[in-house]
Each structure stands twice: as C-alpha cells, then as structure tokens.
Amino acid sequence: MTRPTGEPGPYAGVSRTAVVIAQAREAESARPDRLFDDPLAGPLADAAGRVTGISEAGRRAGEHFVLRTRFFDDRLREATAAGPRQVVLLAAGLDTRAFRLRWPRGTRLFEVDLPDLLSRKEKVLADHGARPACDRTVVPADLREDWSSPLLAAGLDPGEPIAWLIEGVLMYLTPEDGARVLCRVSELSPPGSRLAAEHVNRAYAELPQMRPAMSRLAATQAAWRSAVEDPREWLAGYGWRATVTHQADLARELGRPVPAMADPRAVGAARIWLVDALRDGGRPPGAPA
Numbered sequence: 211m212t213r214p215t216g217e218p219g220p221y222a223g224v225s226r227t228a229v230v231i232a233q234a235r236e237a238e239s240a241r242p243d244r245l246f247d248d249p250l251a252g253p254l255a256d257a258a259g260r261v262t263g264i265s266e267a268g269r270r271a272g273e274h275f276v277l278r279t280r281f282f283d284d285r286l287r288e289a290t291a292a293g294p295r296q297v298v299l300l301a302a303g304l305d306t307r308a309f310r311l312r313w314p315r316g317t318r319l320f321e322v323d324l325p326d327l328l329s330r331k332e333k334v335l336a337d338h339g340a341r342p343a344c345d346r347t348v349v350p351a352d353l354r355e356d357w358s359s360p361l362l363a364a365g366l367d368p369g370e371p372i373a374w375l376i377e378g379v380l381m382y383l384t385p386e387d388g389a390r391v392l393c394r395v396s397e398l399s400p401p402g403s404r405l406a407a408e409h410v411n412r413a414y415a416e417l418p419q420m421r422p423a424m425s426r427l428a429a430t431q432a433a434w435r436s437a438v439e440d441p442r443e444w445l446a447g448y449g450w451r452a453t454v455t456h457q458a459d460l461a462r463e464l465g466r467p468v469p470a471m472a473d474p475r476a477v478g479a480a481r482i483w484l485v486d487a488l489r490d491g492g493r494p495p496g497a498p499a
Contacts, residue, residue, distance in 0.1 A: 228303030234272035245280040254304040273469040289373035289404035301379035313344040325350035371402035396448040403489040412437040414480035452487035
C-alpha cells in the first residue's frame with residue numbers, strides 16, 4: 211500500500227535519510243538519460259513514507275546522491291570483475307544493488323543495517339516479488355555495536371577477498387565508532403579486498419550553505435559527527451591504498467552538470483570524498499585466521 215503523502219513514515223534518524231536517497235534514485239530512473247535504473251526505489255520510498263517539502267538544498271543533494279550511486283555501482287562492478295565474490299554493504303538502507311546490478315556467478319552479497327529497517331524493507335521486496343541477481347543475505351546489526359559477529363555467522367568468509375561499500379554513513383558516526391568500523395573491516399579483509407566509501411571534510415560540514423541541512427539533520431537525531439581531512443592517509447592507517455575521485459570530475463565523465471554542493475567555485479576547499487581502496491598488505495594484528 212502506498213503511504214499517503216505527508217503521513218509520517220516508520221523510519222527516523224539516519225534511517226530517514228535512506229528515504230530521501232531512494233526518492234532521488236527513483237527520479238533518476240525516470241530520466242531517458244538515466245545513469246542507472248532502480249525500479250524498486252519508488253515502492254520502497256512509498257512504504258517508508260515519502261519525505262515531502264524538499265528544499266532547494268535537498269534537491270541539490272539529490273544530484274549528489276545520483277552521481278554517488280553510479281560511482282559506487284561502477285566500483286562494485288570493477289571489484290567483483292577483479293575477483294572478489296563477497297560483497298558487503300554496511301548501512302545498506304534502501305539499497306537495491308542486489309537486484310538491479312548484474313553480478314558474476316557465485317557472488318554473495320550481505321546487507322547490514324538496523325533490524326527494523328531491514329524487516330520493513332524485506333516486506334516490500336516480498337510484496338513486489340523482487341528476486342536478487344546474486345545470493346543475498348540480510349544481517350540485522352547496528353554499526354555502533356558488534357556487527358561483525360552476526361556477519362560472520364551469516365556466512366562471510368574472511369579467508370576470501372571482500373568488496374565493501376560504506377555509503378552515506380561514516381559522517382553520522384562518532385570518530386571512535388567510525389574507527390572501530392574501519393578497524394574491523396580491515397581485520398576481516400585479506401589482500402585483494404576492495405573498499406568503496408564516502409566521507410566529508412570539516413570544511414564541508416561547516417559550509418554556510420549547509421547550515422539549514424545540518425539543523426534539520428540534528429533535529430531528526432541524524433547529526434554529522436565526524437570528518438576526514440585526508441582520506442588517503444586515513445585509509446593507509448588501516449592498510450588500504452586509496453584513490454579519491456572529485457565530484458566535478460565524476461560529473462564531467464558522466465555528462466552531468468557539477469552539483470553546486472560539490473563545485474569548487476562555490477564551496478572552495480570543502481569536499482565530499484568518494485574513495486576507492488585496495489587492500490594489498492598483510493592482515494592487521496588480531497585478524498581472524
């Protein structure tokens with residue numbers, strides 16, 4: 211059933227941002243020049259309760275979400291083409307990559323997120339007869355707690371390379387919680403594993419044009435709590451060799467206007483980091499055998 215427009219949805223806090231992203235993906239899928247096709251985004255947004263009255267800043271954020279989605283689609287395709295057959299989406303939200311991307315034979319995909327969000331998402335997918343294009347497993351867990359034990363119990367094999375995606379969540383974690391997530395990801399990742407992630411620097415979080423959005427996020431218990439100044443150095447400390455793609459370069463590559471929220475002419479040194487990294491060293495101390 212479609213939830214009436216304006217009626218409060220069941221998701222709150224950071225989970226509520228997943229609805230905004232689903233709406234952006236739905237709108238992109240309706241374009242004749244779409245960068246991806248996500249037919250399940252609309253039904254998931256309907257069931258969750260659409261976010262109405264999106265501001266101009268919210269519309270600009272939608273442009274970022276679209277480019278970000280395509281960037282991470284491509285990184286996951288490249289990662290699995292290079293060998294890894296295990297994919298982990300941390301804080302998966304209303305992501306439907308298990309259904310809409312073409313995966314190599316034998317791919318196992320794990321979606322980790324809060325139990326309530328996943329249970330509601332599973333109902334929508336079942337109601338629409340959605341069938342994944344890979345072996346898909348949902349893992350109810352909170353990234354601020356022990357999420358790796360249920361992931362291992364669900365069948366993740368730390369002896370084989372893994373492609374990780376951490377999209378749109380690290381800035382919502384405290385620096386301590388974010389460090390614990392990256393430590394555990396690194397401990398579980400043998401050489402050949404890949405990591406795709408998004409973060410921001412402090413200058414971006416403090417942009418004057420971001421203040422209204424930051425206030426709204428804080429009011430919904432979804433404040434940004436951390437930032438990273440040098441993503442290459444940041445990930446090198448965990449044993450990853452990272453490359454960073456600038457949004458302006460990505461937009462030009464994909465034939466889209468540079469989003470105002472990422473245009474250096476408008477935001478100066480503020481950055482949204484889109485990162486792809488390779489694990490090519492030994493395991494860190496304490497990693498599982």
